[in-house]
Amino acid sequence: PTSRPSSAPMLSATPRLLQRLPRPIRRTPLGVSSRHGGTPMRHRRWGTPSPPATICSTPRYALSNQPFSTVQQLDENDADISSCRFVASNVTVAENGRYVSLALGPSSQQSTYHASWLWSNDPQRVLLPSGQRTATPGHWSSVHGRPRIQDAHIIYVDIGDKSTSDGTDEPTIGSEVVQVPGQTPKDCCHPLAIYGKYPPWVSAKTIPRDDRENSANARQYLQITWDTTDTSNMEDGYTTVSIYDMEWLRRFQYNDESRYQHREKTEVKPMHAIRRDGPPLRYSTTSDSTYNPMEHGEDGLIHVDYQTIIDTDGHILADGLFTLLNAVFCDGAAIVSCTPQPTSPKPAAGDIEQLSEDDLPVAKVAKAMAGGELSHGALYGSIFHVRVGERNSNNVAYTSAPLCPHQDLAYYESPPGMQLLHCVAMGSGVEGGESTLIDAMAAAYRLRELRPDSFECLVKCPVTFVKQRDGACMTYRRPHIVLADDGDCSKSSSMDGEIIAVHWSPPFEGPVSLPPNDVDKYYEAYAHFERMLDVSLGDGSDVLSQYANEYTWERKLSPGEILVFNNRRMLHGRTGFSAAASVSFEDSQRHLVGCYTNVDDTLNQYRVLMRERELHSTDSGVTTSILNVGNGTNIIP
Numbered sequence: 001p002t003s004r005p006s007s008a009p010m011l012s013a014t015p016r017l018l019q020r021l022p023r024p025i026r027r028t029p030l031g032v033s034s035r036h037g038g039t040p041m042r043h044r045r046w047g048t049p050s051p052p053a054t055i056c057s058t059p060r061y062a063l064s065n066q067p068f069s070t071v072q073q074l075d076e077n078d079a080d081i082s083s084c085r086f087v088a089s090n091v092t093v094a095e096n097g098r099y100v101s102l103a104l105g106p107s108s109q110q111s112t113y114h115a116s117w118l119w120s121n122d123p124q125r126v127l128l129p130s131g132q133r134t135a136t137p138g139h140w141s142s143v144h145g146r147p148r149i150q151d152a153h154i155i156y157v158d159i160g161d162k163s164t165s166d167g168t169d170e171p172t173i174g175s176e177v178v179q180v181p182g183q184t185p186k187d188c189c190h191p192l193a194i195y196g197k198y199p200p201w202v203s204a205k206t207i208p209r210d211d212r213e214n215s216a217n218a219r220q221y222l223q224i225t226w227d228t229t230d231t232s233n234m235e236d237g238y239t240t241v242s243i244y245d246m247e248w249l250r251r252f253q254y255n256d257e258s259r260y261q262h263r264e265k266t267e268v269k270p271m272h273a274i275r276r277d278g279p280p281l282r283y284s285t286t287s288d289s290t291y292n293p294m295e296h297g298e299d300g301l302i303h304v305d306y307q308t309i310i311d312t313d314g315h316i317l318a319d320g321l322f323t324l325l326n327a328v329f330c331d332g333a334a335i336v337s338c339t340p341q342p343t344s345p346k347p348a349a350g351d352i353e354q355l356s357e358d359d360l361p362v363a364k365v366a367k368a369m370a371g372g373e374l375s376h377g378a379l380y381g382s383i384f385h386v387r388v389g390e391r392n393s394n395n396v397a398y399t400s401a402p403l404c405p406h407q408d409l410a411y412y413e414s415p416p417g418m419q420l421l422h423c424v425a426m427g428s429g430v431e432g433g434e435s436t437l438i439d440a441m442a443a444a445y446r447l448r449e450l451r452p453d454s455f456e457c458l459v460k461c462p463v464t465f466v467k468q469r470d471g472a473c474m475t476y477r478r479p480h481i482v483l484a485d486d487g488d489c490s491k492s493s494s495m496d497g498e499i500i501a502v503h504w505s506p507p508f509e510g511p512v513s514l515p516p517n518d519v520d521k522y523y524e525a526y527a528h529f530e531r532m533l534d535v536s537l538g539d540g541s542d543v544l545s546q547y548a549n550e551y552t553w554e555r556k557l558s559p560g561e562i563l564v565f566n567n568r569r570m571l572h573g574r575t576g577f578s579a580a581a582s583v584s585f586e587d588s589q590r591h592l593v594g595c596y597t598n599v600d601d602t603l604n605q606y607r608v609l610m611r612e613r614e615l616h617s618t619d620s621g622v623t624t625s626i627l628n629v630g631n632g633t634n635i636i637p
Contacts, residue, residue: 160217417599
């Protein structure tokens, strides 16, 4: 291939409009009839006739082994370098055809997209409406080698003058109407809009380069022409051209700066943590208009009225549910207030424990949060009661003793996501019994700054979490702190990774099995972190216990309140409590009704509600990103 002269047309081919270049007749796009009256071919993997927009065949590219001799670069007339409303200002193709480089944004930041990445994310290889890929890298790598790019152009399309398309019409040669991927929702990982208000494919007019500034609806696309030098073994229907929405490419760019910016939006830091004396510090510094510090109560948590989540007829109210989920995923915890006392049309002996899930407000809220189901009920039941003497006190929670900060069920491979505790009784004679919370992920971030050696030890040394008693035998080994592995081998230290999980439950830890030289280091590191997490272990005279004093939330719950918190991110506990012998039985009772939800189901519910409210919108320059939830991964996109 040679450099394209500046007079070459902007559009050489599209997913539905391939110029009739001097090549064999059999090179017809999948699902489009040939010039000799061919019929739509059947896809080798899925077996159903489909248009190219809906499904694509297995690899069809002839992949040349000959090196490229030139660099394909867009001249200044091919992109708008000065206008900020266009995403890209320049595109170049590597000499070997293995990648393209785009200059993105006002600063023309360079972002590389490899041919293999583009091939794997070709919009034509997405099955509608499911969004599944229909071809994967294994199909080409073992036969023809990696894909190579012959040419790349930035094209402009008037998306304001469009119609939806299913990709089945064969376009007229020389037509100005082209078929391109429609705009995608801002949380969409697919290169096509497989859900939401936008169509996956649109037919729209191309804009001449001289007129693009005059079009308010001009949208940029990247057109890739694949190298098809060797076609001797190719089957009918292979794709020669792919088109990508430039805004979608910008959202998923993977250069170092973009990954750093993404991490800044998702990693939990002390500024995100609830505190003893007020809401998280980010509310006093953020410019994000979706954060309203006035929503927080005097205790520093957001309070949501029960009847804004579940109405009097038992129906779920989306606005109140979203407010609750947003508070929990932003701050780690929230309070549901004004919760009715559990009642039943047919009460059994007046004991709340005899009520079904359908009669318990805490279960109604939890099911609303998770899309209909509770979780993790094997050991203690789907609904559990935290009160003295429960289940023969087979857990320290069923006593009046203090509980150190911990996560529940850390010995599970996948511990609970959310925990809800409904205070149904807190007698006036109860002394103590305050609930406590501390953000473990934020504390781990600060530990890395204060004690980097201890942080590294807790990342590298696995600990055994254990639950063994009559009827239970569960163990699981994992490190206390988990970092994201982003594959960057150039980092100065492996400890620079993003914190994506913390596992901490001192009452349920067994003997460690470590190399002898690491044992003392581990326990010293453990002690450092524990002093940051457990306010009862220090007096605030050192930086570690100072952190615990500042960031431990502590308050006695009142009847009618549900404490909702992220069990993967937050540690919870309580102070010890007692009641004088002279106090009546009713006034001596401390009774919480609890349950769990699965983190994936709850996060899914939150993200769907967030999508509906378009909180991911970047149109105003403001992006609301979800903080890591502590489930061992970071949020994408």
